[in-house]
Amino acid sequence: MIKAAAYARYSSDNQREESIDAQLRYIREYCERNNMQLVKIYTDEAQSATTDDRPGFLQMIQDSSMGLFSAVIVHKLDRFSRDRYDSAFYKRQLKKNGVRLISVLENLDDSPESIILESVLEGMAEYYSRNLAREVMKGMRETALQCKHTGGKPPLGYDVAEDKTYIVNEQEAQAVRLIFEMYASGKGYSDIMYALNKEGYRTQTGRPFGKNSIHDILRNEKYRGVYIFNRSASKVNGKRNHHKSKDEDEIIRIEGGMPRIIDDETWERVQERMSKNKKGANSAKENYLLAGLIYCGKCGGAMTGTRKYAGRNKDLYVSYECSTRKRTKACDMKAINKNYVENIVIEHLEKNVFSPEAIERMVIKISEYAASQSKEINRDIKVFTDQLAGVQTEINNIVNAIAAGMFHPSMKEKMDGLEAKKASLNIKLEEARLQAQTHAPSEEMIRKYLQKDADIKNKSPEEQKRIIQTYAKKITVYENTIDIDTIVTFAGGGEGS
Numbered sequence: 001m002i003k004a005a006a007y008a009r010y011s012s013d014n015q016r017e018e019s020i021d022a023q024l025r026y027i028r029e030y031c032e033r034n035n036m037q038l039v040k041i042y043t044d045e046a047q048s049a050t051t052d053d054r055p056g057f058l059q060m061i062q063d064s065s066m067g068l069f070s071a072v073i074v075h076k077l078d079r080f081s082r083d084r085y086d087s088a089f090y091k092r093q094l095k096k097n098g099v100r101l102i103s104v105l106e107n108l109d110d111s112p113e114s115i116i117l118e119s120v121l122e123g124m125a126e127y128y129s130r131n132l133a134r135e136v137m138k139g140m141r142e143t144a145l146q147c148k149h150t151g152g153k154p155p156l157g158y159d160v161a162e163d164k165t166y167i168v169n170e171q172e173a174q175a176v177r178l179i180f181e182m183y184a185s186g187k188g189y190s191d192i193m194y195a196l197n198k199e200g201y202r203t204q205t206g207r208p209f210g211k212n213s214i215h216d217i218l219r220n221e222k223y224r225g226v227y228i229f230n231r232s233a234s235k236v237n238g239k240r241n242h243h244k245s246k247d248e249d250e251i252i253r254i255e256g257g258m259p260r261i262i263d264d265e266t267w268e269r270v271q272e273r274m275s276k277n278k279k280g281a282n283s284a285k286e287n288y289l290l291a292g293l294i295y296c297g298k299c300g301g302a303m304t305g306t307r308k309y310a311g312r313n314k315d316l317y318v319s320y321e322c323s324t325r326k327r328t329k330a331c332d333m334k335a336i337n338k339n340y341v342e343n344i345v346i347e348h349l350e351k352n353v354f355s356p357e358a359i360e361r362m363v364i365k366i367s368e369y370a371a372s373q374s375k376e377i378n379r380d381i382k383v384f385t386d387q388l389a390g391v392q393t394e395i396n397n398i399v400n401a402i403a404a405g406m407f408h409p410s411m412k413e414k415m416d417g418l419e420a421k422k423a424s425l426n427i428k429l430e431e432a433r434l435q436a437q438t439h440a441p442s443e444e445m446i447r448k449y450l451q452k453d454a455d456i457k458n459k460s461p462e463e464q465k466r467i468i469q470t471y472a473k474k475i476t477v478y479e480n481t482i483d484i485d486t487i488v489t490f491a492g493g494g495e496g497s
């Protein structure tokens, strides 16, 4: 019997989501139907849109290497990931550990067509939710222009008056002032956290202060009296992304639009210190586009990103280095320059995976695949509908018999069995219908999404990483050559292996 783990996630700011209990119920039913044994359950409940951590999720990923389960089941794929890159990255990690990801509502398999189709579908979902967010924004904009509260919890230090304008909450404002003053005087986050928690201050969600909440407060211009609307529109969708900055025209800033808590001088000192610290932290962070994909051709070990200052001028070298060599010196593979190898991979993808003729071939393959998927789904729908009709007839027969005065105790048992069967068929039918809806992108849609990715050279590093992580399978570095294995190959005129 296949051992499986369940993962469910719920954020309380999105009312349309299924509760954790409901998600787990669907997952349990799925296990029963498919003869799987549920051995572990992981859940995350986000208290607010501002907390972005997922302890349950990360624990599940970590545990996936222990061999406790060979499948992770989610109710819907969007429970598994926050965005496409996130999804590709963690799915790959599960795969490495021999763990399969299963969605109750979506059909997934590992063929190249399914991987690309999935990325197309995710891209579509992202596009639709952005449009939805834009609609909601329009209404909120009107309220915002009057410097009024637009919903949710007001920031720490403020209350909302009856006319929806902000007023200072003196007690909370004390905590805000403490944070700014301590930071301006050179104290670190842990000192501030300690002082706040000792005084009994709590965040807006009633939790002890953490580094993130302090950081967000120190960066919040509302405290110097600027009304701001709304840097995080995407939370409408429940999938907030801190790293994506909004288009400028989506932000309304009104100086003096709120009562101020922090004076300009303190504010300036804090910002100066923060940007100084940020510079150090930021330059230390590289975005390694090939993470998890690049291997040493000599020993087979993974190659991992490294930054080093070396040479007479202490120049910075950023590269991928063989992990065996790093650890034990048992391999003598030289490190390879990060930009050099990443550019080779990008060019390879551009030429081989995203050439106009390769795209056309992918469009055909993927839409054929999508069609075969929906054909299967439609067949399922027919089968379930017929079975349901049969069960209903049996139920009616018993009801009629009882109405006619024939009753036998075994009828009750029979009836319970039939009702259970009916309920389970209804769920299957609902699932199949949802699948049919979400798995039918047109050829034009598929083409559009592939063409967007084809411009990989001019994308942001984050987008480049997402595309590479989707289409590249493995990069092996030898002394004089680099092997690039992609999930689809359309080299030159003929098709490779």
Ligand SMILES: [Zn+2]
Pocket (backbone or CB within 6 Å): 296, 297, 298, 299, 300, 301, 322, 323, 324, 325, 331, 332, 333
């Ligand atoms: Zn090596």
